[in-house]
Amino acid sequence: MLFNLILIGIILFLLFMLSMVWPPDSPWAPWWRTNKKTAKAICKIAKINSKDVIYDLGCGDGEALLQAAKFGASGIGIEIDPLRVLIANLRVIKNNFQNKITIKKSNFFNEDLSKASVIIVYLVPKTLEKLLPKFKKELKKGTRIISYKYEINLPLKSFDKQNQLRLYVI
Numbered sequence: 001m002l003f004n005l006i007l008i009g010i011i012l013f014l015l016f017m018l019s020m021v022w023p024p025d026s027p028w029a030p031w032w033r034t035n036k037k038t039a040k041a042i043c044k045i046a047k048i049n050s051k052d053v054i055y056d057l058g059c060g061d062g063e064a065l066l067q068a069a070k071f072g073a074s075g076i077g078i079e080i081d082p083l084r085v086l087i088a089n090l091r092v093i094k095n096n097f098q099n100k101i102t103i104k105k106s107n108f109f110n111e112d113l114s115k116a117s118v119i120i121v122y123l124v125p126k127t128l129e130k131l132l133p134k135f136k137k138e139l140k141k142g143t144r145i146i147s148y149k150y151e152i153n154l155p156l157k158s159f160d161k162q163n164q165l166r167l168y169v170i
């Protein structure tokens with residue numbers, strides 16, 4: 001019995017480690033997430049307010065959208081992994097933000113981003129590079145993009161070094 005539990009533990013740990021190197025557009029993509037402190041810093045650097053429509057591309061468990069909703073903003077979370085979609089939806093319900101946040105199970109490359117006033121991304125550089133032409137084509141002038149950890153090839157408006165947040169404005 002104990003041996004079986006240890007074996008299951010080792011297998012789960014190996015799967016978790018494997019998820020760190022899995023391609024970012026697969027449901028096994030990294031389980032790295034934005035914590036509450038960073039999510040609050042995102043709202044601060046982007047000056048998020050009640051008029052904002054936020055698109056969180058690869059929203060994970062929805063932490064950034066939940067924080068943004070506390071500032072009155074509306075949010076659309078686009079997430080490819082069904083498990084994370086489920087977790088994000090449960091968190092939206094738990095926080096009673098059903099009227100503010102929609103979580104969509106989809107590939108963000110297939111979604112129209114033109115209604116966004118703010119884009120939030122925590123994605124690997126390769127994916128950000130692939131998204132750039134879409135940003136340039138679809139985002140309206142003045143849209144703020146906040147990228148956690150990784151750079152986007154756009155003129156940098158502001159950098160929060162402590163929280164590794166970069167702000168770009170289209």
Ligand SMILES: C[S@@+](CC[C@H](N)C(=O)[O-])C[C@H]1O[C@@H](n2cnc3c(N)ncnc32)[C@H](O)[C@@H]1O
Nearest residue numbers: 024025033034058059060079080081107108122
């Ligand atoms: C590094 S995690 C960040 C999760 C969340 N944004 C956070 O900060 O906590 C990247 C997320 O993007 C999702 N993802 C990657 N490629 C995607 C795609 N093409 N469409 C939708 N979601 C995607 C992954 O499933 C994963 O949840």
